[in-house]
Amino acid sequence: DELARKVQEAVQGKLAPYVGDITTTAKLLEFLERDEEPMRWFRIGGYARAAYIAYLAAKLGRDPSETRRVLVKYGARIVGMIDQTRLTLDTFIDELLGDAEAAVQANSKQPGQ
Numbered sequence: 736d737e738l739a740r741k742v743q744e745a746v747q748g749k750l751a752p753y754v755g756d757i758t759t760t761a762k763l764l765e766f767l768e769r770d771e772e773p774m775r776w777f778r779i780g781g782y783a784r785a786a787y788i789a790y791l792a793a794k795l796g797r798d799p800s801e802t803r804r805v806l807v808k809y810g811a812r813i814v815g816m817i818d819q820t821r822l823t824l825d826t827f828i829d830e831l832l833g834d835a836e837a838a839v840q841a842n843s844k845q846p847g848q
Contacts, residue, residue, distance in 0.1 A: 764791040768805050781812035785828070789835035794842075799832045806831075 753773050757763050767788050770776045776784065785806050792802040806813065806828050814824045822830070 760791055761795060764788065764795065767791070770809070776809050776812040780816055781809060781814075782816045782827070785809070785813050785831055786835070789831045790838055793832070793835040793839045799836070802832060803828055 754766070757766050766774065767784060788805060789802055792805075793799075807824070810824045813827065817824075817827050
């Protein structure tokens with residue numbers, strides 16, 4: 736089928752070179768932490784990307800101070816997307832790290848986890 740061939744070519748030629756080696760949670764975290772094509776920080780909502788990073792890092796047991804260091808590095812991409820009347824970058828990151836840890840703990844208590 737022509738459509739299937741075109742999709743396969745697009746995936747193999749354009750997507751696979753960037754994400755083909757992302758086979759573990761740790762590799763996904765490393766990928767999200769970089770500011771490289773095709774996932775530049777300015778293209779992806781900074782607060783959402785920060786949440787993905789915080790959750791994956793907590794899931795992997797990374798020290799929150801290391802995750803904080805990564806997130807602060809991209810602070811300019813995050814701060815413009817948060818309610819600055821309620822949160823600073825520091826308070827946003829603090830809450831995010833706490834929420835990520837709570838989510839990991841809650842998921843670990845789910846049956847079958």
